[in-house]
Amino acid sequence: MQNKPQKQLSQFLAGQGLRLTVQRERILEVFLKAKKHVSAEDLYAQLRKTDPGIGYATIYRTLKLLAEAGLAEERRFHDGFTRFEYKESDIHHDHLICTRCGSIMEFENERIEALQHDVAKKRGFQVASHKLELYGLCNDCLKKDRLKNRNRLRTRDTHGMYLPKK
């Protein structure tokens, strides 16, 4: 069961009259090992360590292929470039994105999905896919903020005024 994605790719390629190349195998391999939400740049940086000859174009092309093969999903958040995510199953999930540290968390909520369909139905709209992203501050960043505030409190003077830094 370990090489299911590989099989899925080669079957897709065969079905389309396309060829399985070393580059495609390597890109898939690194893509699977990578953390979620990888950009083409991430993959390029990772791949050039082991496959120095590989080009940007090939990575972009292969990523697109993986998406067509159902192995990857294309995501665009608000930082200007496209990220890809391994698609393990058909379970859809949404994202929480920290605007300070850039971390991305996932969640799923069937009640939200149900309400979305209600809204659409009311308008005669047939939903094919959706995108829900919550932007804000993650727990870690909030913690750091609280720490900073606590320190600030400690450096007030006797009148309760903040002392100048340093």
Place this chain on the structure above:
Amino acid sequence: MQNKPQKQLSQFLAGQGLRLTVQRERILEVFLKAKKHVSAEDLYAQLRKTDPGIGYATIYRTLKLLAEAGLAEERRFHDGFTRFEYKESDIHHDHLICTRCGSIMEFENERIEALQHDVAKKRGFQVASHKLELYGLCNDCLKKDRLKNRNRLRTRDTHGMYLPKK
């Protein structure tokens, strides 16, 4: 009350030590008249009819200003470019986007918003803003599909096979 947006802009500019120019006035005017979700290109096309001298850069710059002044909101859907929408109030709304004809509809649903906050709270995440987009087929496009299918049924032969086109 008709020129509230104009006032809002000039107050914003004054507050920032910026200047109210004819270009800015014209762009705001056309922006307000335009349909929702205008791109810089839309505005450029519209403006060049009456103000042929105006440049792309000025439009982009002004649109950004309008956003800072709280008059416009920047939106990025999945067609590659940025659209701006007049912000009439603080009521947030989400979008239904037809992937065939490109039409964009709006909706608001407080129950969805409430659930979003629940999800975030559970992770210690502080939501500042969010984005919810439903992609699919709008009522009109679905109607057209149904029509097409009906015609197709009528042109089957006596064995129930579809007849070749034309």
Place this chain on the structure above:
DNA sequence: AATCTTATTGAAAATCATTCTCAAGAAGGA
């Protein structure tokens, strides 16, 4: 294994929306 066809690759050029640069032109205060 040798051959042939056609997909694939890498490098560099092209794209395209958006941003920046900079000299010339306006706003608005003195």
Place this chain on the structure above:
DNA sequence: TCCTTCTTGAGAATGATTTTCAATAAGATT
């Protein structure tokens, strides 16, 4: 009117992604 500083328009620059094209490699055929 003069002066300072902001703004403008044209075109160059940016930067992620695509395309081009000649060289290379997959995989089918012999």
